Amino acid sequence: MALCLAASLVCRRDFVPYDQLVRYKWWYKHGYMSSTGRCFDIGAATSDSLHEFEHRQQCFATTYKIPIEKLDFLSDAGLLTKFNVKCSSSGVAGNGALMRLAPVPLFFYRHSVHAVEYSGFSGMITHGDQKAYDACRYYGALIVATLQGARKEELLDNEFYEKHSSWFKPVPLVSEIMKIAHGSYKQKGGYDAGIRGKGYIVNALEAALWAFWSEENFEKGALAAVNLGDDTDTTAAIYGQLAGAYYGYGNLPEKWLQHVYAKNFLLGL
Template sequence: MSSTGSCFDIGAATSDSLNEFEYRQQQFAAKHNIPIAQLDYLSDAGLLTKFPVKCSESGVAGNGALMRLTPVPLFFYRHPVHAVEYSGFSGMITHGDQKAYDACRYYGALIVAAVQGAEKEELLDNKFYETHLLWFNSIPLAPEIMKIAHGSYKQKGGYDAGIRGKGYIVNALEAALWAFWSEETFEKGALAAVNLGDDTDTTAAIYGQLAGAYYGYKKLPGKWIQHVYANRFLLGLSKWIAYEGEMWQPN
């Protein structure tokens, strides 16, 4: 979905992965004698598990993996272990670096905790990972992500203290968490994220996922909501994801 009717400003990593995905679809369809038009409706679990969805090259660690994360933890939030695991998988589809995988796992866990009603102090606790170790299947985070989880973003100086909203996923995660930590309302945090400069829209998008889960829809600025493209559709889609998540049960 695009506010202009066409795709724009897509990152190179995501674009490359989408092209690779389409190529694999064609190969998969030919191998299994499936019409291309039917691939999006494929429900055969056996066949689905055979499709290689991780379409990124290794070492790709851009912020695009984080900016689209929320539907995954929103769907699975009643099952935190699955939510964290699939959050990581969602990033690996387009960004093959371990740091991207772990940034998505950690941020997915924060979103799950926020949706479950955690207080801000718990979300920002430097020991959040350790106290939710079971959610992570006791699998450690990459050192760069663990440093953030242990509070590296808590810099009162913000930009002057080295916080940067750049395209590298480590910088982007740190910047989004700094904005969430440093301000007490959704609006002020979003402005803080944008005013860091650099990759402003993505930093704010990453911030908004956790902040939105924590503050809730009713505390979003009404003057902003009315200007969001297709806001009623997005609200309905969010409710649908949450509803489908209620129906889902692990095997």
């Protein structure tokens, strides 16, 4: 889904949630951008949202007399503003919103406020809870700061949010995400201290930041994230977005890079 999001941003040269949902649907139904050629391991929240998106598309086509075969290729800005792209609901706060996030802050990092807002919006189209929105905003802000040259100690500063509050206005972070921003993940005991890489986005964010905080290079942090257990692949995927931006491509393990799907495509982006 991260590749779908990246492709949308590059192809549309803008943040177009409708197009993002179309590409997620293609992945779900046809394996678009999948490393296996098919959709696998889709979460219930994402699946439900994509079914809702398809239903809304069909209703939209009827209302505005749009041929079905043209429905996935809408470009009329006025028409797109009439489509409700928030296909989830309050209470849906799975980690799927966070694990695909990186293309948004990477694309908009020169414009911090837009990058943070779009990071949150990118999650809400499939995960409608405010906690999902804020987890994506906060993590997006960390990636933006990384790309703008912030040191690791600045990223992990318990006052990072306060020092970058203008990026988040006018909506403050909800208490669960604010607690993480203030350093709740800094637990030397890791798993024994309650850090869990679970499907709930609050747990997932905390676990990914714990792995980034507790280790000094990309490989060790990724292994720490995976070894928490539970939703291992998603925890590592979330960790890898911030850690990859911070450590850089040149510091990724070569033995892992040899197996990266679509590596040349990614380098081209």
